Amino acid sequence: MTAGSSLLALLFPCQSLSFVSGISSVSSLLDIRSLSPNNVRNYQRQLRGVVSFAQKIKQTRRSSIVQTPGNGLPRFIWIYCVASDSVKKALHVAVIGSGGREHALCDTISQSPMCNKLFAIPGNAGMRACAIVVENIHPHETEKIVEFCKHNEVDFVIVGPEIPLVEGLVDKLTRAGIAAFGPHSNAAILEGSKVWMKQFLKRRNIPTAQYECFRNSQLAKSYVNKQQFPLVIKANGLAAGKGVIIAEDRTTANQAIVSILDDTMFGSAGSEIVIEEYLQGEELSFFALVDGLTVIPFGSAQDHKRAFDQDLGPNTGGMGAYSPSPLCTESLENDIIQNILKPTVQGMMEEGRPYRGILYCGLMLTKDGPKVLEYNVRFGDPECQVICPRLKSDLLQVLYKVATGDTKDLDIEWHKNLWSLVVIMASQGYPGAYQKGTVIQHLQEASNIDGVKIYHSGTDLSSKGEWIATGGRVLGITGIGNSIQQARDKAYSAIEQIHWPQGFYRKDIGWKCLHIETSGR
Numbered sequence: 001m002t003a004g005s006s007l008l009a010l011l012f013p014c015q016s017l018s019f020v021s022g023i024s025s026v027s028s029l030l031d032i033r034s035l036s037p038n039n040v041r042n043y044q045r046q047l048r049g050v051v052s053f054a055q056k057i058k059q060t061r062r063s064s065i066v067q068t069p070g071n072g073l074p075r076f077i078w079i080y081c082v083a084s085d086s087v088k089k090a091l092h093v094a095v096i097g098s099g100g101r102e103h104a105l106c107d108t109i110s111q112s113p114m115c116n117k118l119f120a121i122p123g124n125a126g127m128r129a130c131a132i133v134v135e136n137i138h139p140h141e142t143e144k145i146v147e148f149c150k151h152n153e154v155d156f157v158i159v160g161p162e163i164p165l166v167e168g169l170v171d172k173l174t175r176a177g178i179a180a181f182g183p184h185s186n187a188a189i190l191e192g193s194k195v196w197m198k199q200f201l202k203r204r205n206i207p208t209a210q211y212e213c214f215r216n217s218q219l220a221k222s223y224v225n226k227q228q229f230p231l232v233i234k235a236n237g238l239a240a241g242k243g244v245i246i247a248e249d250r251t252t253a254n255q256a257i258v259s260i261l262d263d264t265m266f267g268s269a270g271s272e273i274v275i276e277e278y279l280q281g282e283e284l285s286f287f288a289l290v291d292g293l294t295v296i297p298f299g300s301a302q303d304h305k306r307a308f309d310q311d312l313g314p315n316t317g318g319m320g321a322y323s324p325s326p327l328c329t330e331s332l333e334n335d336i337i338q339n340i341l342k343p344t345v346q347g348m349m350e351e352g353r354p355y356r357g358i359l360y361c362g363l364m365l366t367k368d369g370p371k372v373l374e375y376n377v378r379f380g381d382p383e384c385q386v387i388c389p390r391l392k393s394d395l396l397q398v399l400y401k402v403a404t405g406d407t408k409d410l411d412i413e414w415h416k417n418l419w420s421l422v423v424i425m426a427s428q429g430y431p432g433a434y435q436k437g438t439v440i441q442h443l444q445e446a447s448n449i450d451g452v453k454i455y456h457s458g459t460d461l462s463s464k465g466e467w468i469a470t471g472g473r474v475l476g477i478t479g480i481g482n483s484i485q486q487a488r489d490k491a492y493s494a495i496e497q498i499h500w501p502q503g504f505y506r507k508d509i510g511w512k513c514l515h516i517e518t519s520g521r
């Protein structure tokens with residue numbers, strides 16, 4: 001059996017299939033379930049169209065099509081594209097997004113020998129040092145992105161933020177014959193709908209908090225009446241990290257229910273809610289690269305969501321992070337892979353939503369073992385800013401291989417004994433209202449420090465050549481060292497160089513981790 005045919009057996013467990021043998025490597029799987037099997041002749045014509053399309057894809061030498069014998073029409077059908085012997089060594093790459101996450105990706109990818117040209121769409125001013133910034137295209141303008149990529153002969157697109165993934169950017173790029181890193185929209189639902197995600201975890205027996213879903217506020221309130229507190233109330237859809245309320249008492253819970261369901265504070269993202277059991281424990285972020293079937297661990301991190309020291313103040317997009325997490329022992333990692341990630345990936349495949357890209361699993365480490373809080377379908381920000389500097393392997397090559405299903409010999413290497421820690425500098429007032437256009441000085445001196453990387457997320461250059469703050473989260477100051485303490489010292493020594501009176505940052509990033517180190521856990 002070839003690698004391809006064993007993959008087929010997994011895809012079609014209950015169908016007998018004819019398969020063109022002699023295929024050495026599977027480079028791409030194209031999902032063509034959008035074809036309508038209404039009548040056989042029309043269906044076959046559509047299939048032929050897809051085959052010739054697949055053959056036109058640049059890095060493809062041969063394509064073959066999976067067929068059911070006789071007149072049977074498969075519910076799903078996939079096309080295999082076989083890697084050419086001469087896969088282009090130097091790629092034209094585009095990274096979609098404008099935050100510190102995308103700056104970290106661009107900075108790392110720009111150093112790859114496989115990278116010929118790198119576009120950041122829309123990028124930010126800080127990324128001009130490593131990429132061609134295409135500031136007039138918004139990440140949500142999916143048609144424009146596809147047009148731009150065709151026009152500029154982009155071979156490979158890496159999608160940073162979740163909204164374009166949920167809205168089907170990877171589907172559109174794939175249809176246009178452009179390789180893309182990230183899940184198709186039918187798999188991005190893992191992040192796009194918390195209701196769907198919870199129901200999926202339940203039917204797959206994957207550990208998560210107990211929950212109920214509601215569309216009606218009266219029913220939700222009467223459910224809340226019978227529950228213990230705290231309770232967690234979550235808007236179903238994407239709410240930019242603001243859609244989760246931890247209710248300590250009934251009044252807060254009822255207010256949250258009314259605000260989301262009746263007052264539509266999150267618009268259609270809040271037309272349904274999840275009410276779930278509050279889980280106690282430490283939080284851990286675990287990352288895996290997934291090519292549809294294979295789960296390749298890609299590091300762990302812990303972040304700091306609250307705005308102020310000692311985890312006080314409002315929730316933010318993240319004020320700092322470190323990687324790896326000392327909580328993530330080898331046995332915990334095995335537990336997460338075996339009992340959470342593999343069943344998730346297998347389940348997605350079986351349900352016709354094969355997952356490809358990075359799977360970011362938000363976990364609560366409870367006394368009964370790790371439980372899934374949420375899935376994200378993209379790199380975390382700021383977590384990406386601490387994962388990238390630790391990677392020894394060529395990031396572009398790794399992501400390209402995952403996106404094109406060529407993971408058979410993929411071996412991820414990390415720098416040994418290397419820790420990284422990022423401290424986010426934000427505009428005063430964030431996550432609420434803040435002033436724009438304030439001047440940041442001495443960034444160059446800070447970035448000259450050995451073992452420091454500065455990733456931009458909300459900056460611009462003034463006509464005088466000064467860095468100015470244009471966003472809430474503005475800079476990610478990442479320290480890299482041989483211990484978490486050293487990484488932390490580097491980051492804070494860089495911050496001391498920076499003069500920005502209108503900015504603020506947390507002074508205690510890494511405290512949990514250092515506490516664990518000193519207490520010998």
Ligand SMILES: Nc1ncnc2c1ncn2[C@@H]1O[C@H](COP(=O)(O)OP(=O)(O)O)[C@@H](O)[C@H]1O
Nearest residue numbers: 209232241242243244276277278279362373374
């Ligand atoms: N069941 C839960 N028990 C305890 N805390 C939770 C629970 N669900 C979420 N949280 C807290 O709320 C935060 C945000 O929830 P999450 O599901 O990650 O949503 P999002 O990141 O989309 O806002 C988590 O990082 C965690 O701190």
Ligand SMILES: [Mg+2]
Nearest residue numbers: 241362373374
């Ligand atoms: Mg989260």
